[in-house]
Amino acid sequence: MPAKYFICSDGRSILIKDCLTSCQMKQRCMFLPTLRAVAKSLDRGLSEPTVTELIAGTREIYLKKTVDYAVNPQDVLYALHGSALHTINENHTEGNMLTEIRLKDDITSGKFDLYGEILDQDTGVLGDIKVTSSYKIMKALGKYKVNVPTSEVYKTGLKKGEPKYKKEWRDDGVKGIIDWAIQLNYYRILLEQQGLAVNKIVIQAMCRDNSLRIANERGIDQAIYLISVNRISNRWIIRYMQHKATALQQALHSGNMPSICTAKERWHNRKCLDYCQVSEHCSYGKKLKNNAIKLLKVVS
Ligand code: SF4
Ligand code: SF4
Structure with a gap:
C-alpha cells in the first residue's frame, strides 16, 4: 500500500487525494504539478514486492503494505530527482x-x-x-582519510617537538555498496534469464550535494562517478531474495508483525530516527524517537 496521507508544514495530515483537490492551508507548500508528481512517484501500482523493496527490512516493507502511513512531500522529493534523470536518459x-x-x-x-x-x-x-549524497558516494568508492606524517614538528605548545601530521585520502577501503550490489546482481540474473549476457555492471552515481563544502570534505569533487559492481554468486543472491520474499509473504498471510529490521537494514538506527516512513507504526522506531526526544529535553 503506498503512502495515503501528506503531512503539511503545520504538522497536520491530509489524504493525498484531498490535498491534490484542494489545499487545507492558505497556500500550497509546493506547486500543484510537483505535488502530483510526488504522489505518482509514491504509487508505482505494483502489488508484488520488487527487488528494491525486498532489500529493505521485512518489518518496514510489511508496514508499508499494511498500514495507512503519512509522508511529508518535502522529504520524498529525492524520488523525483531520480525519475527526472531516468526520463532524460530514456529519451x-x-x-x-x-x-x-x-x-x-x-x-x-x-x-x-x-x-x-x-x-x-x-x-x-x-x-x-x-542520485545520491556525497556521503553515500564516499562510502561506495571506499574512500577514507589517513594521517600522514609531514617533515615538520610543533615548535610550541603542549605538542612541542612532536611530528605534525596531515590528512590524506585513500581510495582502497571497503566499498559500502552491498545493497546496490544485491539489487543490480538481481537485475543481472533477470536479464540473463532472458538470454541477455551481462559482462559488466556499472553505477552512474550523481552527487546531489557536490557543490557544497561538505562534499569536498568527503573527497567528492565530481558531479558524476562511475562505480563498478562485482558479480555475486547467483546461488547466494537467489537464496537471499527468496528468504526475504518468503518472510514477507508469511507475515502478510499471518498478520504477525515481523521482527525489527536488522542493524544493517535500519542503518544502525539512523533510518528509524530520520528516514523510515513507517516508524510511527513501529514500536522500535517509536521507542527510539521517544528516547531521542527525552535526551534532547535533558540536554536543553
Ligand atoms: S499542498 Fe502541502 S500544505 Fe497544502 S494540503 Fe497539500 S501537503 Fe498540505
Ligand atoms: S522504524 Fe526501524 S525497525 Fe521499524 S520498520 Fe522502520 S527501519 Fe525497521
Missing part, C-alpha cells in the same frame, strides 16, 4: 541499448535502468543511475 537511448524494462521471475520483479552499449564497445553493460 536518448537510440542505438544498441534497452532501457527501463520490468522483468519478473517467481520471486520478485525489477526494472533495470540501462542495458547494452552504454559505456564502451561492450554490448553487455548493465547500467544503473543513482
Whole structure:
C-alpha cells in the first residue's frame, strides 16, 4: 500500500487525494504539478514486492503494505530527482541499448535502468543511475582519510617537538555498496534469464550535494562517478531474495508483525530516527524517537 496521507508544514495530515483537490492551508507548500508528481512517484501500482523493496527490512516493507502511513512531500522529493534523470536518459537511448524494462521471475520483479552499449564497445553493460549524497558516494568508492606524517614538528605548545601530521585520502577501503550490489546482481540474473549476457555492471552515481563544502570534505569533487559492481554468486543472491520474499509473504498471510529490521537494514538506527516512513507504526522506531526526544529535553 503506498503512502495515503501528506503531512503539511503545520504538522497536520491530509489524504493525498484531498490535498491534490484542494489545499487545507492558505497556500500550497509546493506547486500543484510537483505535488502530483510526488504522489505518482509514491504509487508505482505494483502489488508484488520488487527487488528494491525486498532489500529493505521485512518489518518496514510489511508496514508499508499494511498500514495507512503519512509522508511529508518535502522529504520524498529525492524520488523525483531520480525519475527526472531516468526520463532524460530514456529519451536518448537510440542505438544498441534497452532501457527501463520490468522483468519478473517467481520471486520478485525489477526494472533495470540501462542495458547494452552504454559505456564502451561492450554490448553487455548493465547500467544503473543513482542520485545520491556525497556521503553515500564516499562510502561506495571506499574512500577514507589517513594521517600522514609531514617533515615538520610543533615548535610550541603542549605538542612541542612532536611530528605534525596531515590528512590524506585513500581510495582502497571497503566499498559500502552491498545493497546496490544485491539489487543490480538481481537485475543481472533477470536479464540473463532472458538470454541477455551481462559482462559488466556499472553505477552512474550523481552527487546531489557536490557543490557544497561538505562534499569536498568527503573527497567528492565530481558531479558524476562511475562505480563498478562485482558479480555475486547467483546461488547466494537467489537464496537471499527468496528468504526475504518468503518472510514477507508469511507475515502478510499471518498478520504477525515481523521482527525489527536488522542493524544493517535500519542503518544502525539512523533510518528509524530520520528516514523510515513507517516508524510511527513501529514500536522500535517509536521507542527510539521517544528516547531521542527525552535526551534532547535533558540536554536543553
Ligand atoms: S499542498 Fe502541502 S500544505 Fe497544502 S494540503 Fe497539500 S501537503 Fe498540505
Ligand atoms: S522504524 Fe526501524 S525497525 Fe521499524 S520498520 Fe522502520 S527501519 Fe525497521
